[in-house]
Amino acid sequence: MTEVTQPALRMQAVTKIFASLTAVDAIDLELRKGEFLTLLGSSGSGKTTMLNMVAGFVQPTSGRIFIDGQDATHIPSHKRGIGMVFQNYALFPHLTVAQNIAFPLVRTPTSERAALIHEALHLVGLEGLEERFPRQLSGGQQQRVAFARAVVYRPRLLLMDEPFGALDKKLRETLQLEVRRLHKELGITILHVTHDQEEALVLSDRIAVFRRGRVEQLDSPRGLYDNPKTVFVADFVGDSNIFHGVMSQDSGTTAIKGNGWDLCGPVQSSVGLAPGCRAALVIRPDKLTLVPVDSTRAPESQRITGCVRQVVYLGDTLKYELQALDQTIYARLKTDALSFTPNLGQEVSIEWRTERGTIVPVN
Numbered sequence: 001m002t003e004v005t006q007p008a009l010r011m012q013a014v015t016k017i018f019a020s021l022t023a024v025d026a027i028d029l030e031l032r033k034g035e036f037l038t039l040l041g042s043s044g045s046g047k048t049t050m051l052n053m054v055a056g057f058v059q060p061t062s063g064r065i066f067i068d069g070q071d072a073t074h075i076p077s078h079k080r081g082i083g084m085v086f087q088n089y090a091l092f093p094h095l096t097v098a099q100n101i102a103f104p105l106v107r108t109p110t111s112e113r114a115a116l117i118h119e120a121l122h123l124v125g126l127e128g129l130e131e132r133f134p135r136q137l138s139g140g141q142q143q144r145v146a147f148a149r150a151v152v153y154r155p156r157l158l159l160m161d162e163p164f165g166a167l168d169k170k171l172r173e174t175l176q177l178e179v180r181r182l183h184k185e186l187g188i189t190i191l192h193v194t195h196d197q198e199e200a201l202v203l204s205d206r207i208a209v210f211r212r213g214r215v216e217q218l219d220s221p222r223g224l225y226d227n228p229k230t231v232f233v234a235d236f237v238g239d240s241n242i243f244h245g246v247m248s249q250d251s252g253t254t255a256i257k258g259n260g261w262d263l264c265g266p267v268q269s270s271v272g273l274a275p276g277c278r279a280a281l282v283i284r285p286d287k288l289t290l291v292p293v294d295s296t297r298a299p300e301s302q303r304i305t306g307c308v309r310q311v312v313y314l315g316d317t318l319k320y321e322l323q324a325l326d327q328t329i330y331a332r333l334k335t336d337a338l339s340f341t342p343n344l345g346q347e348v349s350i351e352w353r354t355e356r357g358t359i360v361p362v363n
Contacts, residue, residue, distance in 0.1 A: 006069040008033045008157055008189040009054065014063035016049050023049040025213035026063070031157075031191055036183050038192045038200040040237070041210030048161065050210075051193045055159055056080055068156055080157075083150035087162040089142045091134040091149075097121075098130040101149045108153065120148035123182060140171045147179070151186060160192040164199065176202050197237050201225070209233050225284070230360055234282040241288070241329050244362060247279040254359060256281040261325055263302050265359040278362040285332040287356040290320065290348045291340055303351045304329075308342050324350060 009031035016024040024046045031037045039047035052058040054065060056077030064073045072080050083104075084090075091100050101120050105113050121127050124144040134142055143163060150158055163179075164172040180203055183190055194200055200207045201221040209216045209224065209232075217224060217233045228234035231242060245258035247270065254270045255262045256279055265281045273279055297303050306324030318338070320331040329350060342348045 005033060007031060007066075008035070008068060009191065010066040010069075011050070011054070012064045012066070014050070014053060014065060015061050016046075016053060016058065017061045022213050024053070024060075027213075027215060029208060029215065029218070031189060033189055034187045036180075036190045036192065036203055036205045038194060038204040038207045039210055040194060040197060040200040040207050042195055042236075045210035046213035047193045047195075047210045051159055051161055051191065054157075054191060055082060055084060081155055083153075083155035083158040085143075085146050085150045085158070085160045085163045087165040089134070089139075089146045089166075091142055091145060093134050096131050096133055097126065097137070097145050100134070100145055101152050103149060104153050116152050120152040123151070123185070124148045124178070139167055140175060143167065143175060144178075147182070151182070151188060154186070154188070156189065158188050158190045160190060162194055163192075164194075164196075172199075173202075179203065201237075207237075209236060211236075227358055228282060228360060231280050231282075231362055234280075234358070234360060239285050239330055239332070241283045241285065243281040243283075243325065243327075245279065245281070247273050247275050247277045247359070249275045256359060258325065261304070263304070263357075264354050265357045266355050270359040273359065273361055280360055280362050282358045282360055283352055283356065285319070285330040287352050288329075288331040288333075289351050290331055290333065290342055291351055293347055293349050295349065297349075298351060298353070300355070301351050301353050302357070303349050306348060306350050308344055308346050308348060311344065322348070322350060 007030040011027055011029045014024060014027045039050055041047045049058060053060050056075065060073060064071055066072060067080060098117050101117050102113055105116060124147055126141065126144055164175055176199060192203065204221055206218060206220055207224055208218045211232055217229045224233060224237045228237065234240040234242060243256055243258060243263055245256040248255045248257045248262065252267065253264055254267045255264045263281050293305060304324050306322035306329055308320060309323050310321035312319040316335055317332050318335055322329045331350065
């Protein structure tokens with residue numbers, strides 16, 4: 001008989017209403033043990049309210065929150081066994097690095113604290129800075145101290161609220177990779193909140209895309225990028241070319257028909273959509289190729305004609321902005337793989353393999 005593993009966190013029909021605003025709307029969500037799950041959304045989407053309810057800072061209007069199978073809905077935050085990392089570090093300015101890290105160890109025997117502090121400092125690469133105060137550290141070092149403090153007692157769940165928001169781009173990317181390493185090394189369960197879709201893609205095992213207090217799609221980073229289920233997800237996670245039209249099916253072929261054009265898409269991505277309904281074909285910029293207009297179309301591919309309006313050099317890639325089908329189309333091509341480099345104002349064929357598109361409903 002297969003043993004059923006209890007989820008680290010389970011949210012059951014969790015709702016939060018502030019006056020007349022429903023910030024979180026009847027969400028059901030599970031976080032597996034050892035998983036890195038990100039709540040991704042724009043400001044006001046409900047993701048931070050959700051995190052605050054898990055932390056115990058905000059009480060749900062209705063629904064229940066279970067941590068390791070225990071109903072924690074009404075348990076005070078300090079008794080939930082949760083670690084927390086904030087955007088503003090939240091370090092005590094009058095305490096040293098070692099004292100800040102030791103703060104959660106009040107119930108740990110004094111004889112064990114020094115070893116735990118040393119181990120935490122080693123994990124975040126801050127050995128030798130034990131006696132410094134937060135004001136003597138850089139922003140990146142302060143955030144490392146915050147991580148060390150959050151994991152020093154091995155919490156059963158670690159919550160991260162926009163932890164890299166106050167850092168510059170290069171430092172932010174460095175710390176993201178370090179957090180990813182720590183997550184794998186410690187096997188800790190992490191619930192993370194961000195509005196940065198690139199950060200979510202880099203760090204997460206799964207991502208819950210929030211919109212208007214609900215989860216629009218819950219999937220792996222690759223699943224969200226390659227197979228968005230809605231126009232909102234396609235537009236919010238990464239860049240997309242979105243062709244709006246009407247669903248059409250004929251002899252096993254699925255297509256989106258617009259004003260004077262029709263483009264085929266994968267049959268499997270249109271399951272549940274009825275012919276005649278409003279839908280859209282989504283193509284990621286990196287799935288496109290540009291070829292001369294007089295070239296032969298590749299088998300099993302789609303092609304439209306467009307005009308080059310702008311070319312942006314991004315080091316390893318070139319980003320093309322084109323005009324086609326009365327809208328702007330973006331193509332992102334590897335610099336070292338280009339056999340055809342059109343010029344500004346030149347007419348080109350924009351091509352992609354049919355299976356690389358995704359058909360989604362338009363609500």
